[in-house]
Amino acid sequence: MALQLPSLASLRAFEAAARLRSFKQAAEELSVTATAISHRIRVLEEYLERPLFLRKVRAVELTQEGAALFAAVSSGFQTIAAAIEHVRSPRRASVTLSATPAFATKWLLPKLASFQAAHPDIDLHVHASNAPVDLNAGTADLAIRYGHGHYEGVTVTLLLEDRFAPVASPVLLATIGKDASRWPLIHFDWHCPPPVDLTWRAWARETGRKPSDLSRGIRYSEESHAIQATVSGQGVALLSLVLVDEELHLGLLRIASAPTLKGMSYHVLKPNQRPVSKAVAKVEDWLIRIAGEGSSIADRRLRER
Known part of the structure; x- marks a missing residue:
């Protein structure tokens, strides 16, 4: 059934006159004559x-x-005005970025305040998972993955090159000697073992030791847990310098000894079978810019050695 209502022009004139308590002022507000009101x-x-x-x-x-x-009329007009403003205002863009839990926790999260300040109109959702996502199916808009960069069905851009080094807390370093075979060691188990060996076994071979010399110690199933254990002084860990850059900068960790192992690289992946939005392009540009802003504290420490 159609609503039985008087004309909108009459209701607008009434609302303005009632609110202003004046036909003359209502006429000025609505750009008509007082006689019309x-x-x-x-x-x-x-x-x-x-x-x-x-x-x-x-x-x-x-x-x-x-x-x-x-x-009633005033409330109705306010409701209509709010609805119109909502419809007219641009919708906030939303971007889902997939990354491994360790990378999301140690590298990405500390920098998100910078992203929000630069792009307050974009809602960035971080999907932390070790499982690969299908970008072309829309599971995520972007992904950061660790490897050699050989990925099919996506566009790949280099983000960060990585190295691994023995690191420990300054307090622990002051108490242990230079003989790595006597260090309290921390290990972590890769969810998907990389094609290059980035464990204490590889570091032992680089230093002329037997892999069995550096096999003991505490083991963690998550890389971020191994980092936290190292910060707390539980032992020396062979860790990604990308992921512990903040801890090195703050002095919570120090590189215990050379050499470093060449790791793989972090890449930004985006779909190549569907177009990406302007918001997705802004997130990708921000990631590349942040990654390229100066050398890491680890790079500087290594040059000093």
């Missing part, structure tokens, strides 16, 4: 068969019926 309100009163105003010399006052109608 008076006429529209009179049409509304005839429709309702009730007086809505008490006309006085210099002002008008609402009758009881007029006050009741004003409350």
Whole structure:
């Protein structure tokens, strides 16, 4: 059933006059004459068969019926105005970025405040998982993955090159000797073992030791847990210098000894079978810019050795 309502012009004239308590001011606000306002309100009163105003010399006052109608009409107009503003305002862009839990926790999260300051109109959702995602299916918009960069069905951009080095807390380093075979060691198990050996076995071979010399110690299933254990002084760990850059910068960790092992690289992946939005392109540009801003503290420490 169609709603039985008076004309919108009459309701607008009534709302303005009731709010301003003046036909003249209502006319100025609506860019019509005072006579037009008076006429529209009179049409509304005839429709309702009730007086809505008490006309006085210099002002008008609402009758009881007029006050009741004003409350409803004013609320209705405010609701309509809010809905129109919501429809007119641009929708916030949303971008989902997939990364491994360790990379998301240690490298990405500390930098997200910078992203939000630079792009307050983009909602960035971080999907932390070791499992690969299908970017062309829309599971995520971007992904950061660790490897040699050979990925099919996606566009690949180099983000960061990585190295691994023995690191420990300064307090622990002050108490242990230079004989690595006597160090308390920390290991972590890769979820998907990389094609290059980045474990204590490989470091032992690089230093002329037997792999069995560096096989004991505490083991963790998560790389981020191994990092935290190293910071707390539980032992020396062979860790990604990309992931512990912040801890090295703050002095929570120090490189215990040379040599370093050449790791693989972090790459930004985006779909190549569907277009990416401007927001996705902005996130990718931000990642590349942040990654390229100066050398890491680890790079500087290694050059000093």
